[in-house]
Structures are given as C-alpha cells and as structure tokens.
Amino acid sequence: MAAPASDGPAIVVEDLRVKYGEREVLHGLTFEVRRGQTTVVIGGSGSGKSTLLRTLVGLERPASGHVRINGVDIAAASAREMDTIRKRIGLAFQGGALIGSMTVHENIALPLLEHTALDPMTIDVMVRIKLEQVGLSGFEAYKPAQLSGGMKKRAAFARAIAMDPDILFFDEPSAGLDPITAAGIDELILNLKKAYTMSMVVVTHELASAFLIADRIIVVDRGEIVAMGPAEEVRNSQHPRVRQFLDRTADDTQDDDIDHLRMFTDGIR
C-alpha cells in the first residue's frame, strides 16, 4: 500500500536486554532485519525467542537497549507513535488469538474498520481477497472455535496481512501441526513472500521450515545470539550449540559432577 518509511533496515536491535522481574531473559542482543527479506529466529524452548518477538512488537518493554522499527525507537515512542508503528506491522500469533466472539470475516475486517475510512463493501472485498490468499475462502461466517488448528493459523495470517503491513511477524507458524498441514503453512509463507514485498520475521523451532523459508537465520540460545547470517552459512556453522541444535542432540547436563551435586546441597549446612 504505502511505500516503506525509509530505505534503511526494517528493524534495528541494539544491545537489547529484557527482564522478567529480576531475571534477565535476553542478554544484550544486536542484529538487524533487512527490508524485504525473511529473517527466521530459531532456538529451543526457553531460549528467549518468544520474548524477543514480543519485545519487537512492543508487548514487552526492553530493560535497556534499543529497538528501532522503521527508524523509530519503540522503547522511547509515545502511545500515539506506537499506534502508528503498529498499524504498519502484522503479527500472526501461535494460537491464532482470533477474537472468539467474532466470525472469521469480522476478525479480519476489524483492523480495516477501526483504522481506515473504507466503506463496508470495499472492506468486504478486501477480506475475501485476504481469505482467498490464505486458502480459507468460504469460511467467512465461521467462528474461531469451529476452525482446526491449521485453519486458525491461516485466519490469523489473513488478519495480520489485512492492513498490508511493512513488516510481518510469525510466532511459531508450524508448531502443533501435523507435517502435511505444516508444509502447507510453509508454502503459504513462501507465497506471501512472493506476493508482497514485506519484511518478515518468523520465530520457530522447526528446522526444516526455517531453512525452507529463510533468507537469513538468527540462532538464539539462552538469551544470546550464537549464530547469525544467510541460511547456508548458519547450516554450516561449527558453533557447538548451533551444531547441537541442528543435529538434535540432547543437552549434556551433567558436565560437572561437583556442580551437579552442589545444586542439591546448596544452602544446606
């Protein structure tokens, strides 16, 4: 719809630290998301990748550091500036997060109704186009509860692209789906990538889909970036944690017997 706000990177993250109470979850992340590219953030459970995504869209506030989206620092942005940024981004939640009391059509029409002055007939057409793009034509009148997991994700994609965003975020697009449905979702992301010139950020732990859709990959482990670069480069990385993740080997938790014993006896005299 509108031209990108600037020609620089879509997202610039500098020394980002995020805390939940006293516990620091992200320990100083620095990276950028290039415009028009698909950047995939991979990492295990508890690696901090979901927190990273929530921070990028402004749902969590950084403890320190900067997140610049289209050149605007979201930590310092006012509520009004934040709203302006949010109208230019789309987020497809892991579980869909469709409004349960509304039909699929109403869910996708919602941002258009609230943020544009388009007349209802135009919005109706736009909703049908978006639903057709995600392969959900004919499901306009369904409530989210009547959809399967994969269909909910597709409907969430349609809502995320409703406003033709500059940047599209996906949270675990293929998690909890069978391999066939997951492959369908990957294909859909590739199609969206072809159809739009959006920058995309995908957070996932599914390696196969990560390498299929990514231009660039960022590997996050225990709140730190351990590898970053073009997909091929990351695939050939020799970093031990990256290899462990890519080769699917379990954590060697008992690397130090004394430390392990201390875990049980700590604080006891």
Add this chain to the structure above:
Amino acid sequence: MELVAGVGAAAERSVAYVGDLSVLFARSLRVLFASPLKRRRSFERTIHQAMMTGAGAVPIVSLIIFFVGVIIALQGAYQLQRLGAIGLVASLVSISITRELAPLVTAIVVIGRSGSAFAAEIATMRVTEELDALSTMALDPVAFLVLPKFLAMAAMMPCLVMWADLMGVAGGCAFGITSGSFTLGSYWIATRDALVLRDVTTGLIKSLVFGLIITAVGCQEGFATGAGAEEVGRSTTSAVVKSILLVILVDLMFTILFYVTRGVS
C-alpha cells in the same frame, strides 16, 4: 503490632484497588470524549452489551423481585396486623422496594449474570492472547471492551431498577389482594399515597453507581488475571465477591447520605 501492620497493609491494598477501578473508569471516559470517530462502532458494541446485560436480565430480575415483594408484604403483615395496621403493608412494600430492595437485588442479579461474565470474558481473552492481539493491531482494549460495558450498564441498570420497582410492588399487591385486605384499586391508591418521587430517584441514582462498580470490578479482575484456566475461574469468583462487597458498602454510604439529607428536599 503485626495486627496493626496487617490492617494497614489491607487498607492500603483496598485504597489502591479503588484507585485502579477509578483509573479504568477515567480511561473509558477519555476514550469516549477523545475519539469521536469511533463512536459509531462503540455505540454498536454498547447496544450488543445492553441487550445481554439489560434486556437479558429482565425475566430473572422480574421473578426474583416479585417474590421479594411478596416476602416483604408477608413479613410486614405479620408485624403490622398485631398493631391493627395492615393497611400500611402497601406503604412498607413500596418504600422498601423502591429505596432499597429493587436496586440491591437487581445489582446482585446483574453481578451474577454480567459482572462475572465480564471478568470471565476479559480473563479468557488475556489467556488466549486476544488482548495482546488487540494491542498489536493498535486497538485499545479499554475502548474496545470496557467502554461499551460501562455505557451499557449506565443505561440499563436504572431501566432494570425501574422495572424491578414495578414488579416488587406487584408482588406486594398480589399478597394484598389474596389476603383480602386490599382491592387492586385500593392497593394502587395506598402505594401512590405512600411514595414520593425522592424514594424512586434515590433508588435509581444508587443503581447507576452500582452499575459502574459492577463493570469496573468485572473488567479490572479480568485484566488482572494470571496465566491458565484456573486463573480465569479465580478472577470470576473474585469479581463477584468484590462487587457484592463494594455494592453493599456504597449502598450503606448512600443510605447514610440520604438519611442525613432527608429534610433538604
């Protein structure tokens, strides 16, 4: 000493809680006056809420307050007939219903039907990330969810209470006629003579405030929910308990206020 500290902490929490409720109300007011562009859809959502919280409550409120009217008449007659003053039953019923029982019983029914539903709705939306989804779409959950509920309640509570006044008096009348002490006409005249406008208006003013309290507590408890299904249940329970307590407290304050100022109007 510990007891004093405990009481102090509890008082501080209570004040902070009332503060939270006021903030929610103030934010709703700001949305109402600050974004005129979105009023039309707020209005549509308000109508939808009003149908559920107001119109939907009419049958149960009618039934309950009718029975309360009968009960008050029975209890009153038991006392009054010993004084040979059974003719005062109509007066007793009409005044206690309009001033006190219609607003209170309606509030309690609405807490059970709508206050709990508000808390459960918003808490579930928190758990399923729907609130986060609204935020990322630059939609203010207060404008989207809370304001229509406040407007609907502010409009519907007084309407419900007016209807409850009628039904309560009808309950008293049903007793009056079956007991043979009144005819329909004489009961009507006795009620009309007993009531002054102030009896009805004080009840309606109270009901408006009750409606705002029920909405604020229901929504606040919903927003404050934690993670998981169990938390949704806890929020709902907490909304009902806190609403009832606050409604009774405010009722007490109003009643004192109306009593002190009884000679003024």
